[in-house]
Amino acid sequence: MTAAWSGMMRLGELSQGPRTVVLEPDAEQRAQIARQIDVVSLPALRVELEVRPWLDGAEIIGRFQAQVEQTCGVTLEDFEQPLSGAFEVQVVPAGSPHAPDEDSEMELDLEAPDPPDVLAGDAIDLAAYVFEHLALEVDPFPRKPGVNFEFDAGPEDDSPFAVLKRLQDPKG
Template structure:
């Protein structure tokens, strides 16, 4: 997922002192094209999101919902097709040096699949809300997309293809 998305929507931690910030996001066609390239989609005809950033510990909680229409290539028929993708997400983020951040390098890390995810650690005091939308859109994409109605129809060859079958034909007496 190479290029950077040119769709920054930044909320700074100090802005949350007045309370939650809600954003309605909708990238333009050029920004959707850049997002589609980043997510390796054929195209991204539509993307909207409503995201609320609220104070959490010494950082923020970012939660929202996105609605998108993605165009992918069917892994069976290789035909392009569009499909809706909808998702909800909630993540926490804290500034670097926060006591609520996950243990850094050298510290022990316990893996508990049932535990909530550790908060993201911000580089500064800026939260790129649009980046979280794009990240979670990417997580909702089917890595093996299949066009509705596409069927993989495979029939095994009827002839025996083993090398021993070829040897058997050479050793059979000819009539």
């Protein structure tokens, strides 16, 4: 994520308790986001975040509503569609006792919650987390509503073996 759109919050701001943050990028920022997530355009994006203290870091609970314009993979026509998503992320500062140990082997458990992200400093770029989860929600093979892909194989080509069999079998 580039610095074109950011929503920075310092961990110290949470000493007063949970914070509600609303992020709405302007038209220029949405255009840059659209290029980065490979959509035609991003006419609308509104994000509501609740950031609250969690251990010695923060927990970010976010919900976003967006309107994306994509190109249909069947008709090649551009169309708009709504996109929404929700996410929950925990972050801790570097050196936290709750940070995952980089030297130990990580055990893969698909049912376990993700380990917390480790911050480089004492600030959280909330927009970066939104960007990441927005990109994951974009359909990589968009199809305009109501459009069906109908495959027409065309005339059946003879395999080389079928041609050889006909040459050997005069009745074929």
